[in-house]
Amino acid sequence: xxxxxxxxxxxxxxQRLVKTVDxxxxxxxxxxxxxxxxARCVSRLGDADRVRLFSMLEPDHAATVAxxxxxxxxxxxxxxxEPGVAAAILEEMPTADRADLLGDVEEPIAEAILGEMxxxxxxxxxTLREYPGDVAGGLMxxxxxxxxxxxxxxxxxxxxxxxxxxxxxxxxxxxxxTTDRGRLVGVLRLRDLLFARMSTxxxxxMIEAPLSLYELAPLDEVRACFDSHNLHGVPVVNSTGRLVxxxxxxxxxxxxxxxxxxxxxxxxxxxxxxxxxxMPVFQRSRRRLAWLSxxxxxxxxxxxxxxxxxxxxxxxxALAVFLPxxxxxxxxxxxxxxxxxxxxxxxxxxxxxxxxxxxxxELAVGWINGVALGVLIATVAWLWQGTPLLGMVVGSAxxxxxxxxxxxxxxVPLLLRRWGLDPALASGPILTTVTDMCGFFLLLSMxxxxxxxx
Amino acid sequence: xxxxxxxxxxxxxxQRLVKTVDxxxxxxxxxxxxxxxxARCVSRLGDADRVRLFSMLEPDHAATVAxxxxxxxxxxxxxxxEPGVAAAILEEMPTADRADLLGDVEEPIAEAILGEMxxxxxxxxxTLREYPGDVAGGLMxxxxxxxxxxxxxxxxxxxxxxxxxxxxxxxxxxxxxTTDRGRLVGVLRLRDLLFARMSTxxxxxMIEAPLSLYELAPLDEVRACFDSHNLHGVPVVNSTGRLVxxxxxxxxxxxxxxxxxxxxxxxxxxxxxxxxxxMPVFQRSRRRLAWLSxxxxxxxxxxxxxxxxxxxxxxxxALAVFLPxxxxxxxxxxxxxxxxxxxxxxxxxxxxxxxxxxxxxELAVGWINGVALGVLIATVAWLWQGTPLLGMVVGSAxxxxxxxxxxxxxxVPLLLRRWGLDPALASGPILTTVTDMCGFFLLLSMxxxxxxxx
Numbered sequence: 001x002x003x004x005x006x007x008x009x010x011x012x013x014x015q016r017l018v019k020t021v022d023x024x025x026x027x028x029x030x031x032x033x034x035x036x037x038x039a040r041c042v043s044r045l046g047d048a049d050r051v052r053l054f055s056m057l058e059p060d061h062a063a064t065v066a067x068x069x070x071x072x073x074x075x076x077x078x079x080x081x082e083p084g085v086a087a088a089i090l091e092e093m094p095t096a097d098r099a100d101l102l103g104d105v106e107e108p109i110a111e112a113i114l115g116e117m118x119x120x121x122x123x124x125x126x127t128l129r130e131y132p133g134d135v136a137g138g139l140m141x142x143x144x145x146x147x148x149x150x151x152x153x154x155x156x157x158x159x160x161x162x163x164x165x166x167x168x169x170x171x172x173x174x175x176x177x178t179t180d181r182g183r184l185v186g187v188l189r190l191r192d193l194l195f196a197r198m199s200t201x202x203x204x205x206m207i208e209a210p211l212s213l214y215e216l217a218p219l220d221e222v223r224a225c226f227d228s229h230n231l232h233g234v235p236v237v238n239s240t241g242r243l244v245x246x247x248x249x250x251x252x253x254x255x256x257x258x259x260x261x262x263x264x265x266x267x268x269x270x271x272x273x274x275x276x277x278x279m280p281v282f283q284r285s286r287r288r289l290a291w292l293s294x295x296x297x298x299x300x301x302x303x304x305x306x307x308x309x310x311x312x313x314x315x316x317x318a319l320a321v322f323l324p325x326x327x328x329x330x331x332x333x334x335x336x337x338x339x340x341x342x343x344x345x346x347x348x349x350x351x352x353x354x355x356x357x358x359x360x361x362e363l364a365v366g367w368i369n370g371v372a373l374g375v376l377i378a379t380v381a382w383l384w385q386g387t388p389l390l391g392m393v394v395g396s397a398x399x400x401x402x403x404x405x406x407x408x409x410x411x412v413p414l415l416l417r418r419w420g421l422d423p424a425l426a427s428g429p430i431l432t433t434v435t436d437m438c439g440f441f442l443l444l445s446m447x448x449x450x451x452x453x454x
Numbered sequence: 455x456x457x458x459x460x461x462x463x464x465x466x467x468x469q470r471l472v473k474t475v476d477x478x479x480x481x482x483x484x485x486x487x488x489x490x491x492x493a494r495c496v497s498r499l500g501d502a503d504r505v506r507l508f509s510m511l512e513p514d515h516a517a518t519v520a521x522x523x524x525x526x527x528x529x530x531x532x533x534x535x536e537p538g539v540a541a542a543i544l545e546e547m548p549t550a551d552r553a554d555l556l557g558d559v560e561e562p563i564a565e566a567i568l569g570e571m572x573x574x575x576x577x578x579x580x581t582l583r584e585y586p587g588d589v590a591g592g593l594m595x596x597x598x599x600x601x602x603x604x605x606x607x608x609x610x611x612x613x614x615x616x617x618x619x620x621x622x623x624x625x626x627x628x629x630x631x632t633t634d635r636g637r638l639v640g641v642l643r644l645r646d647l648l649f650a651r652m653s654t655x656x657x658x659x660m661i662e663a664p665l666s667l668y669e670l671a672p673l674d675e676v677r678a679c680f681d682s683h684n685l686h687g688v689p690v691v692n693s694t695g696r697l698v699x700x701x702x703x704x705x706x707x708x709x710x711x712x713x714x715x716x717x718x719x720x721x722x723x724x725x726x727x728x729x730x731x732x733m734p735v736f737q738r739s740r741r742r743l744a745w746l747s748x749x750x751x752x753x754x755x756x757x758x759x760x761x762x763x764x765x766x767x768x769x770x771x772a773l774a775v776f777l778p779x780x781x782x783x784x785x786x787x788x789x790x791x792x793x794x795x796x797x798x799x800x801x802x803x804x805x806x807x808x809x810x811x812x813x814x815x816e817l818a819v820g821w822i823n824g825v826a827l828g829v830l831i832a833t834v835a836w837l838w839q840g841t842p843l844l845g846m847v848v849g850s851a852x853x854x855x856x857x858x859x860x861x862x863x864x865x866v867p868l869l870l871r872r873w874g875l876d877p878a879l880a881s882g883p884i885l886t887t888v889t890d891m892c893g894f895f896l897l898l899s900m901x902x903x904x905x906x907x908x
Contacts, residue, residue, distance in 0.1 A: 034675075034678070035675075035678035035681060035682040036674065036675060036802045038678075038682070039678060039681070039802055039803065040802060040803055040804075040805075043803050044803075064682050064683075067681050067682065067684075068681045068682050070801060070803070094684065157648055160645060160648060160649075161648075161649055173627065191614060191644070193648065194611055194615075194647065195611075195615055221488075221489075221490060224488070224489035224490040224492075224493060224522065225489055227489060227493070227521050227522045228518050229518075230521075230548065232702075232704075248686075248703075248704070249704040250702070250703040250704040250706075250707050252704075253704050253707030253708045253710075253711055254707045256707075256711045257710045257711035257714055260715050261714050261797070263718065264714060264717065264718045264793065264796075265793050265797065267718070267721075268721070268789045268790060268792060268793035269786055269789055269790045269793065270790055270793045270794060270797075274797065275797075276798065276803065277794065277798060277803075277811075277812065277815040277816075278803075281815075281819060281822070284819050285818075285819045285823055288787075288790050288823060289822075289823050289826055289827075291786075291790070292783065292786055292787060292790075292823060292826075292827060293830070295782070295783065295786050296779070296783055296827060296831065299778070299779045299782050299783060300831075300834055303775045303776070303778050306774055306775045307772075307775050307838075310771050310772070310774075313774050314768060314771050317764050317767055318761075318764070320760055320764075320777065321758070321761050322757070323777060323778055324753070324756070324757050324760070324777055324778045324781045324890065324894075325750070325753045325757050327778045327781065328749070328753050328886065329750055329753060331782075331785075332723055332745075332746055332749050333742075335722045336722060336723040336745070336746075338722060339718065339719050339723065339724045340724060340730075340731065343719065343724075343728065344730065344731060347524060348490045348493055348494060349493065349494055349497050349498075349524070349730065350494075350731070351494075357731075358731065361731040361735075362731075364735045364739075365735060365738050365742065368736070368739040368743075369739055369742060372743055372747075373746060373747075373750055376750060377750065377754075384761075432782065436782070440778075
């Protein structure tokens with residue numbers, strides 16, 4: 001790419017515009033870009049420029065841009081704005097999105113921003129922030145319609161008319177009906193209002209004893225509920241049956257997508273939050289290195305097994321070729337088992353306590369694949385060195401270690417989950433370390449034993 | 455777990471009940487389980503038992519169960535039922551879900567089932583099946599409301615009243631307004647109907663020139679559109695502006711979650727579709743082995759580099775300890791870069807053509823981390839063997855190969871995407887093979903060079 005092309009790139013242009021104080025030109029420039037281009041350009045600005053950009057835009061426009069860029073960048077920008085400016089932007093977002101964003105902002109700054117907000121909105125945001133992100137309460141929205149059972153159709157219609165603007169983005173598929181103490185007693189299809197008489201009490205129009213979710217129900221239970229009912233939203237109640245919010249189907253899918261992404265990044269060694277290449281190089285390097293440092297120590301531990309067998313290695317130097325092969329292939333076999341276990345856990349198809357069942361299922365696959373890979377590598381070793389004995393040793397080690405690898409790979413995620421640890425984070429390092437040690441030991445000790453008898 | 459506990463487990467009980475011909479008892483049994491337990495029990499049945507179960511339940515109940523279990527099992531069961539029975543179950547699902555399920559059924563069987571369906575529903579399903587799954591058309595639903603612009607509010611209300619039952623699950627947040635040729639010209643908030651006069655023409659109530667998505671817009675563009683507009687549904691049009699469907703926000707999140715899951719499974723070596731431990735052992739083994747066979751060949755290729763340096767290995771047997779460490783650590787460093795690239799690609803933050811930009815960003819991190827890891831491993835080697843020279847060789851090889859690993863890891867996903875290949879599938883094997891070869895070569899050739907000069 002030549003210099004002229006670089007300078008005409010939209011993010012370079014945006015960078016230039018942000019340095020001016022021409023709010024209108026910046027606004028127009030962003031409005032002419034496609035949503036994907038907005039995300040790309042804004043995410044490539046430096047942190048300071050992004051803060052400046054947010055302060056140049058109208059609050060509702062800034063809120064839109066904040067939803068388009070990665071959460072970590074949006075939270076950083078919000079946290080570095082004047083609290084009053086940040087509050088104005090956040091007020092333009094649905095409560096759930098606002099609570100999510102503020103969750104990534106440092107506590108005292110978040111409190112300062114909440115202090116600048118409309119007190120009812122601040123209160124609602126604080127309520128949502130108290131729930132963990134992976135239970136019903138953390139997924140729910142506070143933008144829904146609820147009316148006391150003593151209301152009539154006419155009351156609802158006049159409320160809707162009065163607050164038409166404020167409630168324009170509400171999910172109005174349903175309205176919920178509560179007692180005067182707030183306990184959920186029914187659900188109303190909004191469409192049914194169209195055909196009812198003004199004086200009809202809600203009590204006689206509503207569907208009674210509606211489906212609801214407990215505020216602390218875990219994400220998997222929420223997902224299962226939406227899988228089995230073709231609903232767009234489900235009400236959430238607390239332990240006394242009081243209506244506290246509503247979950248939209250989209251919020252559940254979004255949470256599942258995010259959980260999947262986080263697990264993917266962690267298994268690949270991106271730990272401690274998302275990394276973007278626009279972040280400062282030392283921050284990226286430090287976070288990656290923290291993970292690598294643990295791994296290199298585990299690696300040294302595993303490879304130290306080799307050091308005990310230097311004599312047999314010197315005698316049969318060809319073994320050195322097969323050490324990395326056994327290490328890599330055990331990693332591959334074990335990772336397949338890890339993936340299946342993590343998938344089955346996340347679908348709720350297996351309980352963390354069913355270690356025995358999973359192990360038996362893996363053993364079958366492990367023996368078949370172990371024999372296949374063992375025979376293959378034994379043949380290669382035999383043909384290469386012309387010694388059937390080398391082939392036998394290498395093949396046996398590969399076979400046995402494949403069984404070890406799938407056993408560990410299949411069961412470790414369940415055990416970690418049972419102990420309250422994160423399978424995405426720890427399964428890989430544990431798998432690699434144990435199978436490496438075991439593989440090196442099997443190969444070298446068998447070779448040593450055979451050499452001493454022959 | 456003892457035998458008694460096993461036999462009282464709900465899936466054992468379900469297995470027993472399915473063998474009877476007592477449809478009512480099976481139905482009652484499933485109705486009493488939580489959604490998560492239904493998923494677990496039904497997914498553990500044998501394939502034949504699952505088919506039998508589906509034929510025992512009422513069509514709407516069977517449709518619910520089908521949505522609760524993994525897609526691959528639902529499709530298998532649907533494909534093995536009598537076409538008439540399968541059609542009755544599918545008719546109870548939203549068109550989009552039905553099209554997805556039939557997409558996993560063999561073509562002639564799917565056609566036979568469609569032939570048994572209500573002809574309008576079959577037609578709608580065929581239309582949806584023609585779109586790839588990752589464009590707007592493949593994500594849309596056909597359950598939405600649309601009226602000609604010449605209609606009045608009264609016309610809409612009487613249509614809603616007449617078809618109340620059939621349209622109970624529609625997203626009625628909005629209704630779309632079209633010309634008599636079907637071109638999208640406006641969108642109507644259903645709530646606005648509540649306050650309008652019966653004789654008002656839709657033309658004067660609708661919001662004109664509404665936001666819409668082109669039927670072939672890719673998933674990432676669809677996502678960006680929903681990120682920038684706080685909407686629950688967006689209409690989809692074809693190239694002539696004709697309204698062809700609507701996308702719900704939840705469908706977009708679901709597609710993203712599925713894409714993420716598929717990528718995760720592929721990077722971990724589960725290729726060719728989801729694996730469940732309830733599948734037959736030979737099927738599971740065969741699929742895993744197909745992937746492992748490719749990897750073992752690549753591994754042998756990479757390790758063959760070691761064979762060329764047997765002399766130096768015999769002379770300095772301690773090098774054998776460091777070969778697997780360099781191989782594993784390069785894999786770790788490279789996988790981090792792969793994860794960041796795949797994440798940035800999926801967020802649209804980087805274009806596949808920006809290989810140069812990504813490489814520069816990775817080089818910086820690679821050098822820092824390479825130096826850190828190199829110094830660490832050099833110290834270990836020096837302390838262990840008491841030879842600073844060994845430390846220098848091992849440390850330099852680790853440092854250089856870390857740079858190689860992040861360069862390959864960062865850029866290969868972009869290149870694969872540019873060539874139309876799947877980064878999730880191929881990045882890992884390419885990374886491991888190249889960095890292994892390069893790492894073995896660096897360590898052993900440097901050692902050989904130093905040995906011959908000293």
